[in-house]
Amino acid sequence: MALAHMDEKSRHEIDPPVWSEEMLKQRRARAKAMAWALLGFMVLVFAVTLVKLGANVLDRPM
Amino acid sequence: MGWRLDLQVPAPHFFKVVQMSDVSIETAKTSGASRREVGTASDFFALLKPRVMSLVVFTGFVGIAVAPGTLHPVLAFAALLCIAVGAGASGALNMWYDADIDARMMRTAERPIPQGRVTAGEALGFGATLSVISVVAMGLFVNHVAAALLAVTIAFYLFVYTMWLKRRTPQNIVIGGAAGAFPPMIGWAAVTGSVSLEPIILFLIIFMWTPPHFWALALYRKGDYTSVGVPMLPVVAGKHETRKQILIYSALLVPLTLLPVALGFAGAIYGAIAASAGAVFLALAWQIWQAGKHGDEPESDVRAKRLFLFSIFYLFLIFALFLVERVPGLYLPVI
Numbered sequence: 001m002a003l004a005h006m007d008e009k010s011r012h013e014i015d016p017p018v019w020s021e022e023m024l025k026q027r028r029a030r031a032k033a034m035a036w037a038l039l040g041f042m043v044l045v046f047a048v049t050l051v052k053l054g055a056n057v058l059d060r061p062m
Numbered sequence: 063m064g065w066r067l068d069l070q071v072p073a074p075h076f077f078k079v080v081q082m083s084d085v086s087i088e089t090a091k092t093s094g095a096s097r098r099e100v101g102t103a104s105d106f107f108a109l110l111k112p113r114v115m116s117l118v119v120f121t122g123f124v125g126i127a128v129a130p131g132t133l134h135p136v137l138a139f140a141a142l143l144c145i146a147v148g149a150g151a152s153g154a155l156n157m158w159y160d161a162d163i164d165a166r167m168m169r170t171a172e173r174p175i176p177q178g179r180v181t182a183g184e185a186l187g188f189g190a191t192l193s194v195i196s197v198v199a200m201g202l203f204v205n206h207v208a209a210a211l212l213a214v215t216i217a218f219y220l221f222v223y224t225m226w227l228k229r230r231t232p233q234n235i236v237i238g239g240a241a242g243a244f245p246p247m248i249g250w251a252a253v254t255g256s257v258s259l260e261p262i263i264l265f266l267i268i269f270m271w272t273p274p275h276f277w278a279l280a281l282y283r284k285g286d287y288t289s290v291g292v293p294m295l296p297v298v299a300g301k302h303e304t305r306k307q308i309l310i311y312s313a314l315l316v317p318l319t320l321l322p323v324a325l326g327f328a329g330a331i332y333g334a335i336a337a338s339a340g341a342v343f344l345a346l347a348w349q350i351w352q353a354g355k356h357g358d359e360p361e362s363d364v365r366a367k368r369l370f371l372f373s374i375f376y377l378f379l380i381f382a383l384f385l386v387e388r389v390p391g392l393y394l395p396v397i
Contacts, residue, residue, distance in 0.1 A: 026100040
């Protein structure tokens, strides 16, 4: 029977959201890796911005 | 009906998911009920095909290093990162699309999607997001020409090679090989903002290297490709024809690698080592041909594996030589 034709109740019967301790641990590790990647991207954007602005970074009209 | 689905050709993955009656099985395989583990960071990293990525990054770096002009080291790093992420993203999208055949091939069965550690949807989202980020970042950080070339590379690998050619023609890796040949051109464009003859030759070297490299693999992995219906040359035209084509493409590749010497952007050191390595490449291709000619299939497969491994070293060597000659005093002009 195609999943698309099942009602909401049947779906939950075959697909219960079970998260073991191990899975939660893996998910946390993945979230940490994602956080580090985002932090690295932020640093890169900051560094590129400084390089692109060059000496003009201090040249602000008051 | 004016058309029919040719059952000789395996239907693409997404057709199967939508059309097959066992859609519940397909979906359950990748949903919470049957998953025993969650994809870890290393599973997602594996989606990026890190080994392929290393070659892409290296050739991209050579493109940056040999291009005339200068690029600030931070921008050069950003450009390389964009090339790496873009290449990785297209690898993830390839794994998403090919998950059905990956599961049935020995070489690819251990990948995260067939193993159920990452769902196809996660791979699609991951690959698509990284593709957009890498192209936009390249455009903002470096320049629009490099960004456009990176976008073309990703699109070519996904739409032209993976979706269109791979399951339809034995010329799949000949034409599709262009996707892997773009990185040095992107690197060059990152520095100069344009494309000239030199990066086109770098492109052509990888383009011509790809068929003998993959056909050598396909020779000793023929069974894998046959079982999933991917029309690689040994499957469609036979091993004899494949060995002949390997020899022809190798004979075209070696002179092409010497073109930089003739055009003056590589010197004597490059010329001597590239010619020697090219002779080894040709000798290995010839040995495969000879083994096949004498009907010694097992020996032909052993030699094909040898060529496959050597071809990886060969490409690294050729591109490393361009770098070596950038060291002051090591460029000795031939003409």
